Amino acid sequence: MTSDLHERSSDEEDTPLAQSGKRRRAAQVTIDEEYDTEDGEYNSDIALSQVSENLNGKTTPEVEEPPKRVRRKVKNETPKKKTTRKLKKIKVESSPKKLTTPKSEEDKSVKEEEDEQEDDGGYKWWEAEKEDDTIKWTTLKHNGVIFPPAYEPLPSHVKLYYDGKPVDLPPKAEEVAGFYAALLQSDHTKNPVFQRNFFDDFLEVLKECGGTLNGIEIKVFSKCDFNKMFEYYELQKEQRKQLSSQEKKQLRLEKEKLEEPYKFCELDGRKEQVGNFRIEPPGLFRGRGAHPKTGKLKRRVYPEDVVLNLDNEAPIPPLPEGQNWGEIRHDNTVQWLAMWRENISNSFKYVRFAANSSLNGLSDFKKFEKARQLKDHIDPIRKDYTKNLKSKIMLERQKSVAIYLIDVFALRAGGEKSEDEADTVGCCSLRYEHVTLKPPTTVIFDFLGKDSIRFYQEVEVDKQVFKNLAIFKRPPKQPGHQLFDRLDPSILNKHLQHYMPGLTAKVFRTYNASKTMQDQLDLIPNEGTVAEKLLKYNAANRTVAILCNHQRSVTKTHAQSVQKASDKIRELEWQKIRLKKAILQLDKKQMKERPKFFEEVEDITKEDEMAIHKRIIEREVEKCHKKFARDNDKRKFENMELLKESDLKEWLDKVEEQRLNFEQELKTGVVELKMASTVEKLDKQIEKLDQRIQNSAIQLRDKEENSQVSLGTSKINYIDPRLSVVFCKKYGVPIEKIFTKSLREKFKWAVESVDENWRF
DNA sequence: CTGGCTACTTAGGACAACTGAC
DNA sequence: GTCAGTTGTCCTAAGTAGCCAG
Known part of the structure; x- marks a missing residue:
């Protein structure tokens, strides 16, 4: 068999349409037809040579067409107006009584949030038994x-300038310019764009x-x-x-x-929190990555655009x-409590319950139970x-x-995307x-995933997987073509349902994340301080975050703060060495008695020392100036006599004196401590310094390792909260150290329902 | 089947609030 | 008390997935 027996014959265009049409025939096509093999293993020699050609393909780019991006069918080619299932206007008849919160609001002038939790949290859905999960509620009341x-127009002196001239814009246009x-x-x-x-x-x-109001x-x-x-x-x-804290408080209170009335709703007679009760304000759409629609006007939403959902x-x-x-x-x-259609991609936005609501809690619980269930099926699946x-x-x-x-x-599963979204992919759309x-x-993966976050991994894969990937890349496929041209998430999910009802691609992420967390937590010995255990918990959390490729952008100040921290460590080390030198000055015999202890005295070079001296002096000088400025500000305010330049000079002289001392010390190698000391006292100080150095080093390492990794997403969405609860119980770590207040509320079901023997 | 809707889950960044060192 | 750095919350974009009509 030769290449013209390839399913895709050469006369077929590689248009998106041709591609998707091909999928339909996929099922009947066997590997035998496609590739010249006997046992279903294709001839790796041929394929591999092709592969390496592509690989070493630095040669190919000149020859090949520039990689074109072939996408599958474009949705909404013509943004046809949808069969306007026109929003029925229902005349509001019923007297719009305000929803009274279950308990009288006046009782507490200052709202005690914790208490607030108590009275609605009485209902423990995880202890109730619910049968029908298509019906989400029987009564639902809310305040919209x-x-x-x-929009408030700008004062008349603030304007857009066009070609150097002020422009009078009508308010609506001014708003957009704003x-x-x-x-x-x-x-x-x-x-x-x-x-x-x-x-x-x-x-x-x-x-x-x-148009503009002044003819421009x-x-x-x-x-x-x-x-x-x-x-x-x-x-x-x-x-x-600049407002005083009083004024700020006033504003906050208002x-x-x-x-207040919108924060809560009443679901089956119980008070529940609403999540996003604020309609999104108009603005410019801030799409992520290379989004073709980024910058477009997100229009204002009016009541006429909003659909409310509540009981009849x-x-x-x-x-x-x-x-x-x-x-x-009345669905x-x-x-959801309300929804509207947004104008950027014509999709819906929903007003939903808050994360701590019973319904969301229940969904969360079910999600993790489903993932746990996968445990029993994973072996046959693999x-x-x-x-x-x-x-x-x-196929x-x-x-x-x-x-x-x-x-x-x-x-991720990797569903189809339309042309007017950012070009990101997941598994099926690779x-x-x-x-x-x-x-x-x-195998080297390099692509933009959800939110245009780069997924870059160089990994070893199963031999046969490698071979198959080579097949999936075989000519006539070229850049722009789908690797999995027979597949999409729904085919995959349908296949997965056979193993376990409700199993879909995303469940694997939850399962593997929680499984990994369980395994990592199992490795942590139950010893040491809370801080140490916490550090290990975070390390486990980080393993999961890395697995899921949860990233965050490094802060602008990151490099600087790392520098600062490592400088601090070096300084501490210098101090320590200095103290050791001092010991030797006091008692020369020490060197013989503890040679190991004094080894590091030699570790520091003159240059290092000089740099440290310089830093310390610079810092001190800066401190003097700052203090001077601050003190005088204060004195001015209190109508006191100001400090004179000479006062500043006096301080600076002291620093200069210290600088000279350092210089001297560097020259002679003799350490002069401020206070007379003994070997014992110095030993104590060294011990303390050692501890500080260790702590700082751990913190620094943590900072470095966390700088690009976002732990939150996995903690909130992937790691079964019961794992964390068990960890806390077993290891005597307060749950507050791991879950913030809002997470404790979101995961209340886990916090309250688990004993320390629970396993994922 | 397929494509378009619809509903729900997951995601990083902006910004506010807090905290600890000075 | 002030400031810088960190943490927590809010915001809303961007995914997944089920369903249903043609």
Whole structure:
């Protein structure tokens, strides 16, 4: 058999359509038909040479077409107006009584949050027995949503400038310009796509409201100057910061009072917290990664856009005169209170219960129970996919490899994406260029995953997986082509259902994350201080985060703070050595008695010492200046006599004296301590320093290792909270050290239901 | 089947609040 | 008390997945 027997014959275009059409025929095609093999193992010699060609492919780029990105069918090619299932306007008849919270609000002027928890937390759903899970509630009452405040036009002296001239914008357009101005210092505004999308939408809004008010015609983005607007916002921010703490408190209280009615709802007669009761304010869409729509105007949402969901007896939240809700629904099979359609990708946004709500808790519990259940099925699944790596049917091989990748490297399912989203992939949507093969069995993954976070891993894989990946990459496939051209998440999930009802690709991530955590926790000895145990818990957490590729961007100040910390350690070490020298000065015999102890005295070079001296002196000088400035500020305020320059000089002289001492010390090697001391006292000090050095070193290492890893996501979504609870109970670590207040509430079901023998 | 809807889960960054060293 | 650095919360984007009509 030769290459023209490949399923994809050469005359077929590699259009997205052709690609997706091919999938349909996939099932019938066997490996035998496709590849010249007897046992389902394809001829690795041929394939490997092809592979390495691609690999060493530094040669190929010149020859090949630049990798084109072939995507599957484009959704919404023509953004056709959806069959407008027009939101029925239901006339609000019922008197819009305000929802009274179960207990009288006046009882407590200052709300005690902990107490608040007590009375609604009485219901322990995890101890109740619920049968039907398609019905989420029988009664649901709430007060609707908070709309963002109306736009307040800028004062007349703050304007957009066009080509150097002030522009009078109609409020609606000014608002949009303001959205951009506010972001002037962010990275978004440096992105040309963002600029263009913003500008297009801005012009459109401007046109809608009839153009500028002073006849200036805005045409070119580059002539727009948003600085005056930006400065105004900065000023406002500054002023807000300057408010006295009293005023700030006042504002906080007012906000609190306004929000109070929306924070809670009543579900089956119980008080529950609402999550995002604030409608998202208008602004510029900030898509992540290379999002084609980033910068577009996210339009304001009005009551007419909002669908409310509550029970049919529930009072309908009132609206200002003349305004109406888009629709009132009574759908008790869903867990949302309100929703609206956003204009960027035409999808829905939901107002839902808070993380600590019973319904969300229940879903969470079920999620982890499902993942735990996978424990009992994982062995046959692994056995199966290992076996099927050699299946004669292409589809089967792709399935097996996909499940292997999802299981072993915790890849996401990887659904199809449309052309107007950022180009990110998961397992099923991996393309040729995302996987590089390095014989014999090394694979390099390099692609952008969810949120355009880079997934880069060089890993060893099963031999047969390697071979299969080589097959999936075989010509005529080239960059831009799907690796798993027979697969999508729904095919995969359907396959997985056979092993276990409800099993889907994402369950593997939960399972492997929690399993890994359990294994890591098992390795931690029950000894040492709480701080030490905590450190080990975090290390375990980190293992999971790395498995799931949970990253965060390093802070701007990271390098600096690492530098600072390591400088501090060096300084401590220097101090220690200095003390050891002092010991030797006191008693020369010590060297013979404890040669090991004094070994490190030689470790420090003159240059090191000089650098440390310099740092200390610089710091001291700076301190003097700062203190001088601060003291005088204070004195000015209190109408006291100011410190004179001579006072500052006096301080600085002292520092200079110290500098000279250091210089002397460096020259002679003789350490002069401030106080007379004994060998014993110095030993004690050294011991303390050692401890401090160790602690600082651990902290530094932790900081380094955590700088790119985000622990939160796995803690919140992947690690069964019961693992953490058991850990705390068993190891005597207070749960507050691991779960913040809101996490303790979210995971209340776990905190209260588990004994210390529980295992994932 | 497939594609489009719909609902729900997972995600990182912005920003506010807190904390500990000085 | 002040400041810098850290931690916790909020915000909303971006995934997964089930369902249903054609």
